Amino acid sequence: MTRALEALDAADWADMGETDMLLxxxxxxxxxxxxxxxxxxxxxxxxxxxxxxxxxTADGFSLLLHRSPEAAxxxxxxxxxPCAGGPLRADGVHRTALNLAGEYxxxxxxxxxxxxxxxxxxxxxxxxxxxxxxxxxxxxxxxxIFLEFSGSPxxxxxxxxxxxxxxxxxLAALQSELQQRGVL
Numbered sequence: 001m002t003r004a005l006e007a008l009d010a011a012d013w014a015d016m017g018e019t020d021m022l023l024x025x026x027x028x029x030x031x032x033x034x035x036x037x038x039x040x041x042x043x044x045x046x047x048x049x050x051x052x053x054x055x056x057t058a059d060g061f062s063l064l065l066h067r068s069p070e071a072a073x074x075x076x077x078x079x080x081x082p083c084a085g086g087p088l089r090a091d092g093v094h095r096t097a098l099n100l101a102g103e104y105x106x107x108x109x110x111x112x113x114x115x116x117x118x119x120x121x122x123x124x125x126x127x128x129x130x131x132x133x134x135x136x137x138x139x140x141x142x143x144x145i146f147l148e149f150s151g152s153p154x155x156x157x158x159x160x161x162x163x164x165x166x167x168x169x170x171l172a173a174l175q176s177e178l179q180q181r182g183v184l
Contacts, residue, residue: 004029005075008068013094013132013151020129023096023149027127030075031098031147038184040065041077045175060143061174073151079177082140093150096129100183102144109135145183 004026011019030036044050044065053064059080066075078097101124108118122128130136132152138144178184 004033005066005068008066008073009070011068011073011151016094016129016131019094020096023129024098024127027096027098027147027149031100037077037100037147040075041175041178041184056174063174065147073149076148076150077178077183078146078148080138080140080144080146082142083138092132093152094130094132095148095150096127097146097148098127099124100145100147103141104144105139105141107137107139109137145178 007022007026011022013019030040041063044054044063050064054076055062061077061079063077064074065077067073068075080102099122103121103123106118106120106122106128107116109115110117175184
């Protein structure tokens with residue numbers, strides 16, 4: 001697992017194709033290696049800085065698992081409740097995510113965000129990469145859990161961290177939810 005995360009230093013958003021392949025490989029390695037995800041979650045829940053940079057709201061949770069300052073990338077475990085809604089606007093952050101649990105409809109919009117260009121029904125094991133200017137929507141049929149890299153295209157800043165941190169009650173509930181969903 002450590003070797004896989006060390007490979008992050010090679011990520012270069014100027015080459016989206018290579019970075020996409022690298023990040024997908026790392027996500028798949030972490031998800032496939034027995035105990036790797038559980039170890040990352042446990043370490044994060046014990047790290048004050050990681051807990052402070054994580055959040056749990058009605059819209060789901062975002063748990064910081066790893067930061068790579070060299071590549072300006074973060075690895076997060078992200079959970080979203082079932083939902084329906086319109087497009088999520090571009091937030092200036094590239095993303096590569098691997099779905100670990102749940103089914104959803106993924107809608108990619110054109111540059112103007114008005115008309116869908118691509119719609120796919122997806123489930124566990126499916127990965128996607130979204131450009132920082134991309135507009136998309138995830139419409140969950142049930143709660144989804146993603147292992148997600150996010151990073152700044154210019155490499156000069158870290159992705160925007162959720163505010164608020166996690167409290168002890170959130171940590172216990174999050175750990176229980178991940179175990180019930182078979183992620184840990």
